[in-house]
Amino acid sequence: MIFRLLSTLLAFVACLALLPVAAAGEARGNGDYRLGQGDAIRIAVFQNPDLTLDTRVSESGTITYPLIGTVAIGGMTVEAAEKRIADSLREGGFVQKPQVNVVVLQVRGNQVSVLGQVNRPGRFPLETFNTRLSDVLALAGGQTPVGADTVIVTGLRDGQRFRREIDFPAIYIDDRNNDDILVAPGDVVYVHRAPVFYIYGEAQRAGSYRIERGMTLQQALALAGGPTLRGTESRIRIHRRAADGEIARLTLEPHEAVQPNDVIFVRESLF
Template sequence: MKFNRLLHLLITTLLCLCSMAAHAQGKADYPLGAGDTIRVQVFQNPDLTIETRVSESGSITYPLIGAVEIGGLSVAVSEKKIADALQSGGFIQKPQVNITLIQIRGNQVSVLGQVARPGRFPLETVNTRLSDMLANAGGATPTGDDIAIVTGVRNGKIFRKEIDIPSIFLNDKSQDNLLLQGGDTIYVHRAPMFFIYGEAQRPGSYRIERDMTVMQALAQGGGPTARGSEKRLRLNRKLPDGRVQQIEPQLTDPVLPNDVLYVKESIF
């Protein structure tokens, strides 16, 4: 019993250390951006400790060396750049520079629409992908669409792309798992819905699943009541010109967005 407790404690400690190491690595990879507030320290040189904000041009002003361009650089690379400047200027021999993130405002991505936690999230590493940011936002809600719309700026031009989220994993379209950049916006729209009423067990509105048929839509509504009949269905479908078409559908017909399925009473 005592051995098991010690083993559990050891495993828990290792997991915590791994988590801390991963977190530290993520901070080291974080690309600094305009608006970020940082603390810069040099080992055994407390007079060189400053707290400053990265300017809109991506630079900071540091004692002895002046302006330093760090916008877009990772924390680790920025530390080395300041250390090299201090050493090459003859101010400190082998300086050990440490940068701590105080407040992250630059390099954020907005996640909007049908996600569990919409909001703005920082790009904590240089290789943050679409799936990572959706996970940060808690993923799509049950009413969220399978399509994510990513907008931003690439090479000075407006960028917009619609991504089929499941296909990234199911169809091995890993190239669609985009690398994100600061200022990007991810939007998840409401999933297409259909409506069922009449002699259905659970009338109401439901999400349309991929390649859904009338039979599957009827099953989603719990099937017909004892008074209803799956052979007596009526489908109201809105046409592009605004007119509503009434159809007596087959069970194998596809269901389209905003279709209204009516389950009639059985004749007998």
């Protein structure tokens, strides 16, 4: 009985030990996999055993390699990383025709962080190598009611800092499928709070409200319940901050758009 239990336990431990190797093998076999922070790799140069190196990709997406120093490979495919190292060795005059081989030993950087106004913020594993922005937001439970339509994605691409702001609903409303980008290991997806407007004075429900897409002054007033019995729609004033920081007092037509942080003052009727 004890022998059987020990055999089962050893088999389980062996399976756990093989998991990183299996993931690394999948990464190597998939040309779309991009190296991420914390990935353990082995670099070898044909007929140059002194240049064999086991290392990890740093938080900045770089490695330090003999002769050529710091090399940025974060966000690169394995093939692209091999080419960059080979080019550096050749251009530096260290190896005439380098044949570089990069092997992913352990996948550690295949996670993405989702922060801000989502229902389940946190870090999520990239279980496949073609995970898109929509997949990641779904894992995080989607945006909260106060989450903005614009989603910010930051990370590394080909060793360079990457940042992109994406109008997420437009992917489906305007058929912008190209904006549903592939996320890479180490990416951070951030959903900011949605822009709001403020309304006070003779409004039924004074307060702050989310600005919906294309919202007009008339729609904003309706969202606040309209004017009170003492209020009027004809004497509404808008306080809007200009680019220089000055506050402008405007009078808008009902069909004109409300802008973020507009302050709407519903005046009292004269009669």
